Amino acid sequence: MARPADVPIPDSPESPYPIKTGVCEIVCGFGRGSAELGIPTANVPFEELPESVGGLPLGVFFGFARLQKSAPKEARNMQRQDGTRVHFNYGQRLTDNDLRVLPVVLSMGLNPFYHNKAKTVEIHVMHKFDHDFYGAQITFTILGYIRPELDYTTKEALIEDIQTDIQIAEKALSSPEYAKYQNL
Numbered sequence: 001m002a003r004p005a006d007v008p009i010p011d012s013p014e015s016p017y018p019i020k021t022g023v024c025e026i027v028c029g030f031g032r033g034s035a036e037l038g039i040p041t042a043n044v045p046f047e048e049l050p051e052s053v054g055g056l057p058l059g060v061f062f063g064f065a066r067l068q069k070s071a072p073k074e075a076r077n078m079q080r081q082d083g084t085r086v087h088f089n090y091g092q093r094l095t096d097n098d099l100r101v102l103p104v105v106l107s108m109g110l111n112p113f114y115h116n117k118a119k120t121v122e123i124h125v126m127h128k129f130d131h132d133f134y135g136a137q138i139t140f141t142i143l144g145y146i147r148p149e150l151d152y153t154t155k156e157a158l159i160e161d162i163q164t165d166i167q168i169a170e171k172a173l174s175s176p177e178y179a180k181y182q183n184l
């Protein structure tokens with residue numbers, strides 16, 4: 001399964017990991033994750049992450065996250081540049097099952113395939129949700145690094161690599177030395 005750019009994953013988290021974030025707000029990304037890739041991601045503002053994240057390489061990481069409902073505010077709708085509408089429900093439809101500590105893969109960087117101008121932090125929660133949760137909050141712990149971000153000639157190649165990232169993360173997070181961070 002190893003790909004040329006993969007970084008070997010140690011048997012347990014090594015410095016600077018684990019990196020635990022504070023509570024971050026889930027904002028609106030470009031919306032391609034769900035629509036184009038079939039891999040939904042929760043975007044959080046880079047500025048809300050701890051300072052130590054600034055020293056990390058750009059690329060793909062794994063860890064655990066927990067979602068939280070946010071105090072209901074007035075309903076907010078946003079329109080993306082491509083015209084699609086985003087409804088902020090602040091996580092009010094999340095169930096107890098969705099609010100457990102869940103495994104994640106996350107991408108931090110400029111998404112060279114999409115030529116983004118600003119750094120984004122996108123978290124794919126490895127769990128089946130029945131509803132969106134824009135405006136909810138997320139706290140997460142980064143436990144390791146999988147690979148640098150890459151450019152691709154096709155969308156299919158990007159999707160295939162993200163699927164492999166998910167398998168690598170699942171395997172690492174199920175080993176006892178990583179799984180214990182689920183409870184910390």
Ligand SMILES: Cc1cc2nc3c(=O)[nH]c(=O)nc-3n(C[C@H](O)[C@H](O)[C@H](O)COP(=O)(O)O)c2cc1C
Binds near residue numbers: 113165
């Ligand atoms: C695990 C994971 C790995 C990713 N790796 C890359 C990558 O190597 N190169 C890249 O251009 N984008 C990568 N992405 C980012 C996707 O391109 C991104 O999720 C997509 O642009 C959707 O973003 P949006 O929902 O803000 O539109 C990755 C995303 C995830 C979740």
